[in-house]
Amino acid sequence: MASIALEHISKIHPNGQVALQNLDLAVADGELLVLVGPSGSGKSTVLRLIAGLDAPTSGRILIDGKDVTAVPPQRRDLAMVFQSYALYPHKSVRDNLAFGLKVRRTNPAEIRARVERVAAVLGIGPLLDRKPAQLSGGQRQRVALGRAIVREPAAFLLDEPLSNLDPVLRVDMRTELGLLHRSLGATMVHVTHDQEEAMTLGTRVGVLRDGRLEQQGAPLDLFERPASVFVATFFGSPAMNIWPCQSARTASGTRWVCPGLALDLQSIGISTSGEDRVVLGVRPHDLTLAPPGDADGVGRVEVLEPLGATTVVHVRLDGASERAARVVVPGHAPVALDDNVGIRIRRDRVHLFDERTGLAVRPS
């Protein structure tokens, strides 16, 4: 297994569009790095650059410390699983699996042995003599995986391999991928737009946005200590509640004002010298419903989303008519539509972000 590193990578398309800007990324040997981000963020571009299917405009790509920037994909010893699987339609499953080994002139006995072994592990043994057109989506996905595994490459690149599966299958395959990673001890770079996939799969997650790496770290780190509003609202479902707050000078001193909230941020240690702005973020799980008299904000229950174990309550706060606060409560909580309720914020779970840059700030 190998480590992968991208140093100061930029990719600018001939038409001037900037795909990646000054990206630095490192994947340790045996690590499963998930690259996540909205479409257009550049995550597939990163994968293609690592694979060698595209060349960076500037910067270096290193595999196991060796500069491979000028090496063609055939010689990088990487395996890629494509979003559409890209199985050779005119070859049988067996020939699909064997192709990479045949090209590398592996001896036929070895090829047969490896193919059988991988087929057994992935449970596609009975399918070996079929053509891709005769397989289901899930089966094709396994064959695509098998084709990569059988080559025993230095690292695996996976381009949204689960996106084309139906939701139930997707969750199952997610688990299998995780188990596969552990059993192979393989270096993997997995690209996805699904934040749930990123959280559950990766040992480390990198968030890409507009060609920049916004934050990288362990999944829980990104969840509990997001470096920006974007990362904060990207992870977690339902998304974090956001309030833009302003401080103003009054006769009795300076005060923070957040629309819909009767909370003075100074009480939780956020001081101000007046005329400051800050973005306040609180996750729905860190809000509770409280009696209107004893709350940080009051409003009317507008929407109820019962999910079974929990219910998401949308509260239209008084004084903040454009936004509803989302609160997650236990499923059996006694809430009804149009109830007048209050919300209470957990003081130790408050996130603050700079209003201009969106980056996280620490309370002073």
Place this chain on the structure above:
Amino acid sequence: MTSRRVWPALGTVFAVILVLIPLYWMLISSFTPDARLFGAPALVPRALVLDHYRALFGGRGFWTPIRNSLIVAGATTVLSVVLGALCAYSLARLPFRGRGAVLAFVLAVSMFPQISIVPPLYLVLRGLRLINTYPGLVLPYLTFAMPLTIWLLVGFFRQLPVELEQAASMDGAGRLRTLWEIVLPLAWPGLATTAILTFLYCWNEFLFALSFTLGPERYTVPVAIALFRGQYQVPWGEILAAAVVATAPVAAIVLVAQRRIVASLTAGAVVG
């Protein structure tokens, strides 16, 4: 409601009949003895004879032009499909600068009026002593066959999902191997259709064949038919028989490949 379906159907049938009547007439007349050829036409002929066909292959030795056409059309097709496939693959997939210009250039060449290049080709062929020879026709034929095959095949190659070739390169295969093992097996319907269309154009070609051949031993089918001379009058019977013989292979090809032909013409190219 039904009238919406009836009129188009009737109209189409009517159009098809209009299209087929001359062909039917051609077929019937080729079996009609000379005496009746210019008589009143009858939908169902009274007597059918093989005279004209016998004269065609016996007296006129019509096998010769057929052989010439087959050789020339066949050779041109093979040459232009092989070279054209290579060129088309590179234009469709390999990212080199000037790709757009090359494609535009190929398209522009196909617009040259044939008559415009007859004089220089004639002089060159005469200098190379290729007038009235097979190569002397295949070379000029490449002027329209190559742009045709390139244009059609670029369209076909582009339709193949590019990820297959990317997967092959991740698997370690170089360009040539990818082309041979992955692309060509998948593109063979396109190759077949391109070959068919090229063959068709070559079989029907007239101006070059007329200009660059001198005598009956090298005439192709269209030229041979056009230059039929009778002793006393125009031998319509034999001409029509020859017309049927010239059309038969074409009809067979169209019958077998009509869907593919239409698909490639509308998706790939429209060259006349």
Place this chain on the structure above:
Amino acid sequence: MTRTMKNDARVGWAFAFPALAAIVLVAVFPIVWTGWESLHLDDLRMPWLGRRFVGFDNYEEALSSARFWSAMAHAAVFTIVAVAIELVGGLVLALMMDRVSRGRGLIRTAVLLPWAMPTVVVALLWRFMFESPAGVVNGALARAGVVPPTWFADATAAWVPLILADVWKMTPFVAVLLLAGLQNIDRSLYDAARIDGAGWIRQLMEITLPLLKPALLVAFIFRALDAFRVFDLIYVMTAGGPGTATEPIALYTFSRLLQTLRFGFGSALSVIVFTVSFVFALMCISFLGRGALVERAS
């Protein structure tokens, strides 16, 4: 750039080279040569005159020749009339074929046959049909009480079988092209229009024709270019006759080249034909919008 990219570029040119070399050899050099030759006096029947450089003399002679202008006019008229009929007929036929769902294969075969046949055969067939006094055409006309003209001896009447033959050969082909364009139009547009109350004429004018414009334009360009350069059909059917009454420019050029062997003069005519076609094609392409063709190129 990775080595792949540089390598790919080299491989790309290597793959493309044989085909491009062949094209340059057999097409580009001749065209350039023709241009050069057109500036010389070169009569192969009178080689003792040599091959003098005469500048634009050949062009002057062409442009002041009545027969030249007749030939151009013949080609132009033939193009306008034939292409107009083919476009309209093709459109009508395509609209009808679009609605027919059964027997598509047989219809397509029948319809493609005229296009696939050698033009020589088409020309002879139609000559035959118009020639015999009691033949298909003349017999039918006689029975309808009309006296048919001697088609091929009459300067104006001779155009009728010519144009009809071209229309017969190419209209179905135009229909097939347009049919593909028709089938690309989203059916739900028509459903939406019907719900909005539009009848079939409205649908035709507001949905079908506007969306079919690219296909119509492409069909028009290729048919017009081909019709202007018409040779096979007329050579075989009338040989330009009676006299030179049906002689189009391609036939006139051919006669100067290979019958009177005046290569210099013939080359000048060739260049004129080429230039006119090229300019026309450019005008049409820029009208169609470089977008459509450039999209193909990339």
